[in-house]
Amino acid sequence: MNPGTEHPARHWHALDDGRIQCDVCPRDCSLKEGQRGFCFVRQRVGDQMVLTTYGRSSGFCVDPIEKKPLNHFYPGSSVLSFGTAGCNLSCKFCQNWDISKSREMERIADEASPEGIARAAHRNGCRSVAFTYNDPVIFMEYAMDTADACHALGVKTVAVTAGYMHDAARRDFYAKMDAANVDLKGFTEEFYHRLTGAHLEAVKETLQYLVHETKVWTEITTLLIPGQNDSEREVGELSAWVASALGPDVPLHFTAFHPDYKMVDLPPTPASTLTRARDRAQKEGLRYVYTGNVHDTQGGSTLCPGCGEAVLVRDWYRILDQRLDAQGNCAGCGHPIAGRFDHTRERFGARRMRVIM
Structure with missing residues (x-):
């Protein structure tokens, strides 16, 4: 399948009235020929559902x-x-x-x-x-x-x-x-x-x-x-x-x-x-x-449930200190x-x- 082409979609079924229903999410979009679901990217083409953004x-x-x-x-x-x-x-x-x-x-x-x-x-x-x-x-x-x-x-x-x-x-x-x-x-x-x-x-x-x-x-x-x-x-x-x-x-x-x-x-x-x-x-x-x-080092850090010490100290997305062993256990x-x-x-x-x- 080449990028950008219509790709066959999974999880849909035909309805008795000729429409087909998408079964991916609880919206249950029922589509006639050419119609798109609420998500816009799942569309009926012919007698099947396709994904229009594949690739x-x-x-x-x-x-x-x-x-x-x-x-x-x-x-x-x-x-x-x-x-x-x-x-x-x-x-x-x-x-x-x-x-x-x-x-x-x-x-x-x-x-x-x-x-x-x-x-x-x-x-x-x-x-x-x-x-x-x-x-x-x-x-x-x-x-x-x-x-x-x-x-x-x-x-x-x-x-x-x-x-x-x-x-x-x-x-x-x-x-x-x-x-x-x-x-x-x-x-x-x-x-x-x-x-x-x-x-x-x-x-x-x-x-x-x-x-x-x-x-x-x-x-x-x-x-x-x-x-x-x-x-x-x-x-x-x-x-x-x-x-x-x-x-x-x-x-x-x-x-x-x-x-x-x-x-x-x-x-x-x-x-x-x-x-x-x-x-x-x-x-x-x-x-x-x-x-x-928000900038909150305390709120971004991982605390050990055992001793309460910080085992991963974070400043935004940056780890300042890491106190874990190879198995993910508190080093303390x-x-x-x-x-x-x-x-x-x-x-x-x-x-x-x-x-x-």
Whole structure:
């Protein structure tokens, strides 16, 4: 399959009325000839569903893995990041809206085959490739083929996603992933429906599936928006659910909102809000809680649950100190730190490199 051509899509079925239904996510888009789904990139052509962005990207960059954010997946390593266009959510606060809401092919002008992406990651010394910027759920065929090519070269794969999927597609997709950061955007159905156009329960199901039925290393990000999802009650209920339903070792990142897209009338999230959320989540029993999008060395550092000492000290995306042995145990007390670690001591830092394919 040549880059940029229509690629046969998975997970759809014919309806009795002549339409075909996409079964990737709970939107269940039912399409007549030529129509596109809500995500814009899955289209009916003839009697089948196709992916129109296969082999097309919005750009390739090498980032620190902590930027995804993943703090427990080979800390300090570099990751080749890319996305396409479109999205299956309609978040009014989207901070990548120029990509996720794009309807112009110029936005995805870079072309690369799955094998080309894998070679670029390997050539640039990247430990992993991340499917990000927009949600890889909607370009799952491209992401899955790229994951196969990456694994053939010993490169890991990461999904940065809102987790809004049906079960069969979810199982198909995550069989190819090594790690995921899932946006848990809030913890009320009202918030999800009003500000994302989606539903909370499907995201909770994805998180439970990942943690309990797969070996995919999973972390969670919640963007705290002033007056929308940052109340003491909602933060407490979200944190308590993560601790009880997923377990205390699942890392949770609270990140700061900045005005963008359709929500420019709200102020940025104060750092104090993130600190309070972190404190509350720790009181609910979570062992690894972080703040993001603010300068907060304490909130960005990994603490040992055994002795309380910092085993990974971070300044933004830069690791200042690392006190772990090769197996990921605290060098001080020997307590195991949840995550994926090895004997290497990579320190890619806060750099970002544009990659020309």
